[in-house]
Amino acid sequence: MGAMIEVEGLNVYFGAHRALHAVRDVSFRVAEGQCYGLVGESGSGKSTILRAISNLGVDWSGRIEINGAALDKNRTLGICRQMQLVFQDPYGSLHPRHTIDRILNEPLHIHGIGDCDRRVREALCNVGLGPEFRYRFAHQLSGGQRQRVAIARAVILEPRLLLLDEPTSALDVSVQAEVLNLLNRLRREHGLTYIIVSHDLAVVAHMCTQLAVMNKGAVVEELTSSQLRSGMVEQHYTRELIKASHGYGRDITRTAVGQPASLRTTA
Numbered sequence: 001m002g003a004m005i006e007v008e009g010l011n012v013y014f015g016a017h018r019a020l021h022a023v024r025d026v027s028f029r030v031a032e033g034q035c036y037g038l039v040g041e042s043g044s045g046k047s048t049i050l051r052a053i054s055n056l057g058v059d060w061s062g063r064i065e066i067n068g069a070a071l072d073k074n075r076t077l078g079i080c081r082q083m084q085l086v087f088q089d090p091y092g093s094l095h096p097r098h099t100i101d102r103i104l105n106e107p108l109h110i111h112g113i114g115d116c117d118r119r120v121r122e123a124l125c126n127v128g129l130g131p132e133f134r135y136r137f138a139h140q141l142s143g144g145q146r147q148r149v150a151i152a153r154a155v156i157l158e159p160r161l162l163l164l165d166e167p168t169s170a171l172d173v174s175v176q177a178e179v180l181n182l183l184n185r186l187r188r189e190h191g192l193t194y195i196i197v198s199h200d201l202a203v204v205a206h207m208c209t210q211l212a213v214m215n216k217g218a219v220v221e222e223l224t225s226s227q228l229r230s231g232m233v234e235q236h237y238t239r240e241l242i243k244a245s246h247g248y249g250r251d252i253t254r255t256a257v258g259q260p261a262s263l264r265t266t267a
């Protein structure tokens, strides 16, 4: 299958005179319908890659192709519609005093899309929220429910690509699995392609077939999730990352990365 997104030689800079080189010569491709992971310590440039892809005010160079078409720095609304970002914090990303109805209508209005009533009802249903949520305020919802609304706001535009930045990190462990399963179902049902950023290796191993390990802005190595799970990694940095994610640093060669805590059955 063709690549839904291909990133080649991406560099991102911050500051006057490009003082900080935050992303260094990063390349990867994601086939349509796949989920690709970006892992690495805090500050390694994961979110910055998503911001460059969605053109959120960063200074970048390199090549980003969506479906074979290179993106330039001036995005049409049509291109923007194809890729949607979901952020970590559903408390910060939804206006607390707006109703869910208003939150879901907003992107439709921006993109000049009609048939809003049906789309809003379907979007709620798609993310497992009943119609009774429509006229509630964001501040009345739990973290998990808010993240469902944030996901609904992204998929209501019928994008091809979702960029997920730590989508479950702010949630209670008990609802993390529900949101991950929802994301997996949406990907299957709508043929979506994902790039997911997480510091939780278990989440990435569960969601992705392939992933890049990042350190200080560069890709250290690319792995399949089975290589990650079995600990068949080449780089010392990756081994240390796996060890740290265990907490105890036990034998990483046996089960390098298990299921996310939230997906484990309680013993």
Ligand code: ADP
Pocket: 014, 015, 020, 022, 040, 041, 042, 043, 044, 045, 046, 047, 048, 049
């Ligand atoms: P990650 O998502 O992997 O934790 P980030 O992509 O947020 O890392 O950050 C990568 C680097 O870029 C860090 O050194 C961070 O401090 C820097 N950075 C991120 N955003 C900005 C910004 N808006 N201005 C200046 N530096 C930034």
Ligand code: MG
Pocket: 043, 046, 047, 048, 165
């Ligand atoms: Mg980040």
